[in-house]
Amino acid sequence: MARSHLTLAALATSAVAELEVSGARSYSLGGAAEFDSALLSARDGQTYIIRVPTSQTAETEQSADLVALRALTTGIRSRLPFDVPTYLGQTPIGGTRAVVYDLLAGHHIEAEEVPPGDGLAGSIGHAIAAIHTLPTNFVGEAGLPSLSAVECHTSTTALIESAASTGLLPSALRDRWRDASADASLWQFQPTVINGALTADSLLVEDETVTAVLGWSALRVGDPARDLHWILAMNPDAAEGALGAYAATRQVATDRQFTQRAMLYAELEVARWLLHGREARDQSIVDDAVEMLDGLVDRVHTNSATPLANATGPIMAIGDVEAMLDRTPGDKNAQSYGHAGGMKPVIDDQSDRSSSSE
Template sequence: MARSHLTLAALASSAVAGLEVSGARSFSLGGASEFDSALLSGRDGQTYIIRVPTSQAAETEQSADLVSLRALTTGIRSRLPFDVPTCLGQAPVGGTRALVYDFLGGHHIDIEDVPPGDGLAGSIGHAIAAIHTLPTNFVGEAGLPVLSAAECHTSTTSLIESAAATGLLPSALRDRWREASADESLWQFQPTVINGALTVDSLLVEDESVVAVLGWSALRVGDPARDLHWLLAMNSDATEGALGAYASTRQVATDRQFTQRAMLYAELEVARWLLHGREVRSQTIMDDAVAMLDGLVDRVHTNSATPLSTATGPILAIDDVEAMLDRTPGDRSSDDYGHAGGMKPVVDDENSPAS
């Protein structure tokens, strides 16, 4: 049974020394959540949020997020043009722990609502570029994954082969993804700091500006294309504005290989959904993933978009991939200050961070 906001308020008072709660209410962004959450008003005039995971997966994610937030020191945060949550305290409860954060203002947006032009789209591009221009050394010092381009390539190849090993991956997609993985020209890039789990639901927005970014459980050094594939699902003019702002901030070109890797990652989200279904032994999820893969094959063969590599045929438009991902059951809803929508963050290495 969900914990009441009054119970959560009492937990917050024990988690944060000196916190005096003057008001509390349950807080959820909709749908079944993997966290019990409450929004708290303090006598100091500040607003706080408390979250308690309600599943092992949520607890693991919360622990990883906490490690990342601790790694984002004041100095690192000063380089970012947006706010990042701060964990203010924790308290044990029922075999897990409650975490209290400062509450960040702003509102979530739907990807189709990002207007064309340089306003919000440009702010999104600048925000992502700011993450990617952070110095990489703090990531390794915090014990978080630091992956080379070769390791990113290897993990992608491993994912493809794991999906193929299920016997449920259509041969057309298997061959297409293998050919893209084998195209060495796609994998010549400089790894950067990446959020690793970024989606439109990660962003809090005010007045056409990104004011906060949530969900840092997959922070690492890796392929920057991983943070940008979802941009291609926006209105084409908005995508152009976001990528243009990103390129100008980083002073790099979002070249053909960059875009093709991003598109490959988008298609592979369906494979991840299939593997997730197998991992949790959910026939419903696996059946859904198989239907999505079949649809992906059909759309690939009827779409004349950019190929993934010189060897592959036309690819599925990125918005078609995102449209299919949006209908996955269960964990596609966003929750309070957790992983922001979508499937769980991708893990490119064998070691998950722990608090």
């Protein structure tokens, strides 16, 4: 049973010293809740949010997120053109914990709702580029993973083979992904600081500006293309605008290899959904993933210009990618300061994920 907003308000006063709550209401954005959440109005005029995980998966994600938020010091945050949640306090409850954060301004927007042009699309590109230009040393100092290009390649290859081992991966996709994995030119990149779990749900926006980025549980040094794969689901003109702004901010070209890796990661989200269904022993998820894999095969077969490996020809145009990614595996609305349900973005290497908890 979900905890009431009054119970959560009482927990918040235990979690944050001198917090005086003047009002509270339950808070959710729909979907299958993995957190009990409430918005709290305080006598100081501020609004806060309290979240209690309702599953082990959510608790693990929350723990990793707290480690990342503490690593994002005031100095690091000052380099970002958007806000990041601030951890204010916690208190134990029923074998887990309630955590209080400040409430950040903005609202969520679906990827396909991002309009073309330099407005919001450009702000998204600038925001992601700002993450990728952060100094990498603070990640290691916080005990968070730092993956080399070789390690990113290795974990991607392992994912492909895990999906193939299920016997449910169509041979056309297996070969397509293996060809991309075997193309050494795709994997010659400089790792950067990445959010690691970035999706449209991670962003809060106002007007045409990204005001905040949520969900930092996968913060690490890794392949910057991981943070950009979801952009390919935007309107083609919006995707071009976001990638152009990203390239201009980082002063690097979004070259063919970069876009190919991003598209590979986008396709592999379906493989992750399949493996998630198998691990959870949820046949409905497995069936959904198989249906999506079949649809992806159809897309590949109806467009001759879709190879991922350089040796075999050109890649999809962004418009073709947008059509291919007409829905996201397990796509549901965000729940408070996290994801509501469906598949969580999967870390490159689960063994590298910080197991620290506060």
